[in-house]
Amino acid sequence: MASKGQVVVNSATGERVVFETLARDSAGELLRLDVFFAPGGAARAMHVHPRQEERFEIVEGIMRFRVGPDSRFARAGDVIVVPPGTPHGPRNVGDAEAHCIAEFRPALNIETFFENAFALLSIRGPRTTVPMILELAELLSHYPREVQATPAPLRVLTTLAAPIGKLVGYKPRFPVEA
Numbered sequence: 001m002a003s004k005g006q007v008v009v010n011s012a013t014g015e016r017v018v019f020e021t022l023a024r025d026s027a028g029e030l031l032r033l034d035v036f037f038a039p040g041g042a043a044r045a046m047h048v049h050p051r052q053e054e055r056f057e058i059v060e061g062i063m064r065f066r067v068g069p070d071s072r073f074a075r076a077g078d079v080i081v082v083p084p085g086t087p088h089g090p091r092n093v094g095d096a097e098a099h100c101i102a103e104f105r106p107a108l109n110i111e112t113f114f115e116n117a118f119a120l121l122s123i124r125g126p127r128t129t130v131p132m133i134l135e136l137a138e139l140l141s142h143y144p145r146e147v148q149a150t151p152a153p154l155r156v157l158t159t160l161a162a163p164i165g166k167l168v169g170y171k172p173r174f175p176v177e178a
Contacts, residue, residue, distance in 0.1 A: 014041025
């Protein structure tokens with residue numbers, strides 16, 4: 001279970017997250033994070049949050065956000081809002097670490113997803129392998145309200161791969177909250 005001030009690192013993608021406001025502190029309404037991206041750091045892949053709005057406020061650096069079919073650049077003071085169900089992916093396009101504040105509304109169980117996904121990707125590394133695909137697919141199967149792969153064919157692939165991942169023994173490292 002995440003705690004305020006806890007830091008999780010995804011060494012494969014160059015992301016570092018500091019938990020600021022947790023779901024349990026906001027009656028499930030908000031997860032607020034400080035997110036740091038190394039130069040060139042980015043979310044692993046385009047994805048959607050089916051039931052959550054995600055809001056990014058840029059504190060430092062230059063970020064590029066793919067939001068739906070559009071690509072936007074953002075600098076300190078800019079705010080990017082991603083409506084529920086919208087494919088998106090952030091990337092640091094600057095030469096220095098980028099810092100943004102990310103908010104998820106409602107929080108759902110996204111904080112535990114971050115703990116699990118960052119641990120998995122840090123262990124597996126940046127190269128995509130069959131074990132990583134199976135383990136990530138199994139992990140995503142626990143968080144269908146929070147995050148899904150995109151585009152749709154990739155979502156179908158992860159849905160089909162999840163039972164295989166479970167069969168070979170993959171499971172989240174942190175308890176999945178009900």
